[in-house]
Amino acid sequence: MKKWLRSGLVWGGVLYIIAMIIFPLIDGERLSYHKILLGIPFWIVIGLVIGYLFEKKKHHKAKN
Known part of the structure; x- marks a missing residue:
């Protein structure tokens, strides 16, 4: 596996956990399975772009 691909998936996973689970819990929001499932492909793409x-x-x- 290419290094940037693995790195991107790790970034996406970390950002996913922070944005979709930790922040809503801190704000006292209820976790919705629909929102959590829709976040997976979104954060994978974002992570791959970052990587x-x-x-x-x-x-x-x-x-240089």
Whole structure:
């Protein structure tokens, strides 16, 4: 597995847990299965974008 892909999935997982579970619990909201399930693909995509951009930035820095 490519390093940026694994890194992106980790980022997506961490952000998912924070945004979909921890923040609603802190605010006293009830967790909804519908909202939690819809958040999974969204945060996977966001995490992959972050992982890809970090990898691209790292390669750009290495060239300079």
